[in-house]
Amino acid sequence: MAKSIDVSDLNIYYSDFLAVENVNMTIKARSVTALIGPSGCGKSTFLRTLNRMHEVIPGARVEGKVAVDGQSLYDSAVDPVEVRRMVGMVFQRPNPFPTMSIAENVLAGLRLNNKKLTKSEAADVVERSLQGANLWNEVKDRLGKPGMGLSGGQQQRLCIARAIAVEPQVLLMDEPCSALDPISTSAVEDLIHELKEQYTIVIVTHNMQQAARVSEDTAFFNLAGAGKPGRLIEMNPTKKIFSVPDEEATEAYISGRFG
Numbered sequence: 001m002a003k004s005i006d007v008s009d010l011n012i013y014y015s016d017f018l019a020v021e022n023v024n025m026t027i028k029a030r031s032v033t034a035l036i037g038p039s040g041c042g043k044s045t046f047l048r049t050l051n052r053m054h055e056v057i058p059g060a061r062v063e064g065k066v067a068v069d070g071q072s073l074y075d076s077a078v079d080p081v082e083v084r085r086m087v088g089m090v091f092q093r094p095n096p097f098p099t100m101s102i103a104e105n106v107l108a109g110l111r112l113n114n115k116k117l118t119k120s121e122a123a124d125v126v127e128r129s130l131q132g133a134n135l136w137n138e139v140k141d142r143l144g145k146p147g148m149g150l151s152g153g154q155q156q157r158l159c160i161a162r163a164i165a166v167e168p169q170v171l172l173m174d175e176p177c178s179a180l181d182p183i184s185t186s187a188v189e190d191l192i193h194e195l196k197e198q199y200t201i202v203i204v205t206h207n208m209q210q211a212a213r214v215s216e217d218t219a220f221f222n223l224a225g226a227g228k229p230g231r232l233i234e235m236n237p238t239k240k241i242f243s244v245p246d247e248e249a250t251e252a253y254i255s256g257r258f259g
């Protein structure tokens with residue numbers, strides 16, 4: 001089941017550097033939320049706190065709370081590995097495992113979680129995940145061939161298949177189309193539309209048309225100045241952000257006056 005995310009009073013640090021300050025935000029279940037804002041305002045940093053990938057960087061830490069359906073992710077009893085299973089991630093550049101076949105790539109996350117599967121269970125997961133990522137018809141006759149042999153857009157959908165194979169509830173996407181051509185971008189955007197029936201999706205994008213096309217809600221982050229922390233300026237329904245935003249800074253950014 002897709003889950004909602006509540007962020008309260010979140011401060012995000014790299015050692016002593018406060019990169020993002022005081023974020024309060026509610027992300028709706030089964031919906032797409034876009035994070036936009038100028039370079040360096042902390043969109044990717046914030047995104048990585050939603051599945052505890054931030055703390056993988058030495059010295060990186062957070063203060064405050066992130067709760068997924070009421071469960072606080074940073075409680076001491078919570079296993080970060082389980083968090084990352086529940087909250088999957090797709091990166092900017094497609095990153096299939098180079099030595100693995102298409103099918104092995106889809107199964108890689110399950111294998112990492114030590115899940116034992118029979119041959120027929122594995123075949124089911126591969127088919128269901130590739131169907132879910134709108135890639136099945138294109139690859140069903142070459143599942144044993146290397147994942148790296150696919151086009152960039154196909155590789156990104158393979159990475160999405162790999163992410164959904166472990167049945168997460170939330171999918172984080174960090175500029176998932178920035179390395180893709182317009183046709184592949186459109187395929188991934190169509191897929192995002194379908195995936196939101198089942199998953200809560202948070203997507204970082206530099207492309208404002210893309211935010212407008214794919215998301216229900218948009219959060220605009222900004223920087224008060226060089227060396228200052230990023231802040232959430234405004235979060236609202238995407239239609240409102242792109243027509244009558246509450247804040248002048250949002251208006252200036254979306255109309256291309258800065259950023």
Ligand SMILES: Nc1ncnc2c1ncn2[C@@H]1O[C@H](COP(=O)(O)OP(=O)(O)OP(=O)(O)O)[C@@H](O)[C@H]1O
Nearest residue numbers: 014019037038039040041042043044045046057230
């Ligand atoms: N590994 C790191 N160590 C130290 N500082 C970092 C690290 N990663 C990011 N930062 C800093 O944190 C701030 C936010 O960076 P982040 O990459 O989250 O911004 P962004 O909005 O995603 O930018 P872009 O749109 O350019 O990808 C920046 O000042 C950046 O220099």
